Each structure stands twice: as C-alpha cells, then as structure tokens.
Amino acid sequence: MKISTKGRYALEAVLDLAVYSEVELESLNNISERLQISKNYLEQLFSVLRKKEIVASVRGAQGGYKLARSSKQITAGEVIRAVEGPLSPVSCIDEGKCNNTGEYKECVTRLLWQKMMDEINRAADGVTINDLVQSYGKMKKKDAIEYFI
Amino acid sequence: MKISTKGRYGLRAMIDLALYSNGTHVSLFSIAQRQGISGIYLEQVFATLRKAGLVKSVKGAQGGYLLCESPKDIKIGQILRSLEGDLSVIDENESQKAEDSLISACVKENVWDKINENINLLVDKVTLEDLIIEQKKLNEGSIPMFYI
Known part of the structure; x- marks a missing residue:
C-alpha cells in the first residue's frame, strides 16, 4: 500500500516552492535542480496543481510559479489528493460498489477500509504547507548548527 | 495507494472463518465458495496466514482451517501485516536515495x-471480533454502528 512518486514529488515540490517563492516567483528549473526531479515530470505535476488552484503561474521572461493561496490554506492532503486522487486503500469505496461477487452494503471490510481512508486524510489534512515551511526552517537551522560544530 | 488482493481477500477469509468456525475447523472450499474467491488463490493466502501463526490447518478428507486464537485476541493489524508487509505508505528503499535532502x-x-x-x-x-460483530449487524440489515 504505497503513495506513488507523484504524490511524494508533488508534496516536496510544493514545499520547496513555498520556501523559495516567498519574495519572488520561482522557476521549475530551480526546483528541479534542488530536488533532483526531472523538469518534465515537474511540469506534468504542476499542470495538475495549477488546475486544482494550489500553485499559480506567471508567464514571461520574469515568470515562474508561486502558491495560489496562503500556505496556511493549503493542506498536505490537498496536494497529495490533487495528483493521486482519493487516498482510498481499496478501489471499491471510490466506486461505491463491490468489484467481487459480494453485496457492497453488507461488506464489513468496506467499513474498515473507509475508516482507514478517514485516518489517512485526517493525518494528511492536519498538516498545512505553512506547518511544513516552519518545520523545514527549524530543521535547516539545526542542520547548519550541527555542521558548524 | 492500495491494499493488495491478498490483503483484501485474506481479511475477508479470516472474518468468514471466524463467523463459521464455531470452535471447529472450516474447509477452505466452503470459505472460497461463500466469498467468491478462487480456492487455489485462497490456499496461498492461508499458507501465509499459517506461517504468521494466525490459523492452523487440520489435515485429511474432513480437514480445513481454524483460528489459532480467539477473534478478540487477533488484531486486524496482525492479519494485514502478515499479508501486506509493513503498512507504510512510502517505500523506504526508494526514499533512501534522497535521505540527505532536508x-x-x-x-x-x-x-x-x-x-x-494513524x-x-x-x-x-x-480486533477480528469487532468486525464480526459489525458483520452480524450488517447481515441483520441494521445500520452499522462502527464504534472504532
């Protein structure tokens, strides 16, 4: 049961963008270089993120990306779901019907999977991009001190 | 991000076994029939569950499987981890390459x-017992009161 590279890279890229676009727009080239993710792949992810109004782009020579909203108003869950779709551990709960021979309404495992999805969303929606930026700032500071020592 | 067929079928089979065993063993064939799962596939699933110490087999013509412990002592986590491995949403091996990235x-x-x-x-x-209680309620057509 895994979240694909799409979800992982999207979240890392949005965090990176949030950190580096506070003053000026940021280019995908820079994000790509820092995160070691191909620019092509980032372009695909950002095109989805733009449609979901998580990031916004400005065209032109001085163009680039920034967050579409305040980092406090974007949750990690929103970013992951934008590229991964619903975070359901089984497909039957997205479709609302049993893919096997069973009766969906009478299936108890469906209730467990539903509950699992709720728990996944609860964890992912409990963290905003701003929380990640703050945490990243602290980690960077600590990293710098350790390096100095 | 999905639980595999093995995990899904394995959990259903364990619930079925708990519901129909009444302290004795249940044939794999009857579980397969009730659950609409291929018997050959279910054999593989039960081999894993047996190795994990969750079920025991009774050999012979009237053979079958039974739970090693009471359903109230079996956690769903034990069943799922035995079939799926750890329930981490991230592939640890894959993320190691970027471990130095803050x-x-x-x-x-x-x-x-x-x-x-979470x-x-x-x-x-x-526990397995919690799911059995809920399944019985569903079978009776009452509204599930999933209290967990």
Missing part, C-alpha cells in the same frame, strides 16, 4: 510518518 526529511517526518502512525493505530485497535 525537504524529503521534513515531509517524511510531518506527513508520511503521521499517516503511517493507519497502524487504527488496525491495532480493531
């Missing part, structure tokens, strides 16, 4: 680890 470390600590924690807390809280 961005990945930050996302891991604040998001992936939290999701994993999943594991849930499956280690719910």
Whole structure:
C-alpha cells in the first residue's frame, strides 16, 4: 500500500516552492535542480496543481510559479489528493460498489477500509504547507548548527 | 495507494472463518465458495496466514482451517501485516536515495510518518471480533454502528 512518486514529488515540490517563492516567483528549473526531479515530470505535476488552484503561474521572461493561496490554506492532503486522487486503500469505496461477487452494503471490510481512508486524510489534512515551511526552517537551522560544530 | 488482493481477500477469509468456525475447523472450499474467491488463490493466502501463526490447518478428507486464537485476541493489524508487509505508505528503499535532502526529511517526518502512525493505530485497535460483530449487524440489515 504505497503513495506513488507523484504524490511524494508533488508534496516536496510544493514545499520547496513555498520556501523559495516567498519574495519572488520561482522557476521549475530551480526546483528541479534542488530536488533532483526531472523538469518534465515537474511540469506534468504542476499542470495538475495549477488546475486544482494550489500553485499559480506567471508567464514571461520574469515568470515562474508561486502558491495560489496562503500556505496556511493549503493542506498536505490537498496536494497529495490533487495528483493521486482519493487516498482510498481499496478501489471499491471510490466506486461505491463491490468489484467481487459480494453485496457492497453488507461488506464489513468496506467499513474498515473507509475508516482507514478517514485516518489517512485526517493525518494528511492536519498538516498545512505553512506547518511544513516552519518545520523545514527549524530543521535547516539545526542542520547548519550541527555542521558548524 | 492500495491494499493488495491478498490483503483484501485474506481479511475477508479470516472474518468468514471466524463467523463459521464455531470452535471447529472450516474447509477452505466452503470459505472460497461463500466469498467468491478462487480456492487455489485462497490456499496461498492461508499458507501465509499459517506461517504468521494466525490459523492452523487440520489435515485429511474432513480437514480445513481454524483460528489459532480467539477473534478478540487477533488484531486486524496482525492479519494485514502478515499479508501486506509493513503498512507504510512510502517505500523506504526508494526514499533512501534522497535521505540527505532536508525537504524529503521534513515531509517524511510531518506527513508520511503521521499517516503511517494513524493507519497502524487504527488496525491495532480493531480486533477480528469487532468486525464480526459489525458483520452480524450488517447481515441483520441494521445500520452499522462502527464504534472504532
């Protein structure tokens, strides 16, 4: 049961963008270089993120990306779901019907999977991009001190 | 992000076994029939469950399987981990390449680890007995009161 590279890279890229676009727009080239993710792949992810109004782009020579909203108003869950779709551990709960021979309404495992999805969303929606930026700032500071020592 | 067929079928089979065993063993064939799962596939699933110490087999013409412990002592987490491996949403091997990146470390600590924690807390809280109680309610047509 895994979240694909799409979800992982999207979240890392949005965090990176949030950190580096506070003053000026940021280019995908820079994000790509820092995160070691191909620019092509980032372009695909950002095109989805733009449609979901998580990031916004400005065209032109001085163009680039920034967050579409305040980092406090974007949750990690929103970013992951934008590229991964619903975070359901089984497909039957997205479709609302049993893919096997069973009766969906009478299936108890469906209730467990539903509950699992709720728990996944609860964890992912409990963290905003701003929380990640703050945490990243602290980690960077600590990293710098350790390096100095 | 999905639980595999093995995990899904295995859990259903364990619930079926608990519902129909009444202290004695149940034939794999009857579980397969009730659940609409291929018997050959279910044999593989039960081989894994047996190795994990969750079910025992009774050999012979009237043979079958029974639970090693009472349903109230079997956590759903034990069943799922035996069939799926760890329930982490991130492939640890894959993420190792970027371990030196602070961005990945930050996302891991604040998001992936939290999701994993919630999943594991849930499956280690719910027992096989809880699901059986809910299944019986569903069979009676009453509204499920999933209290977990």
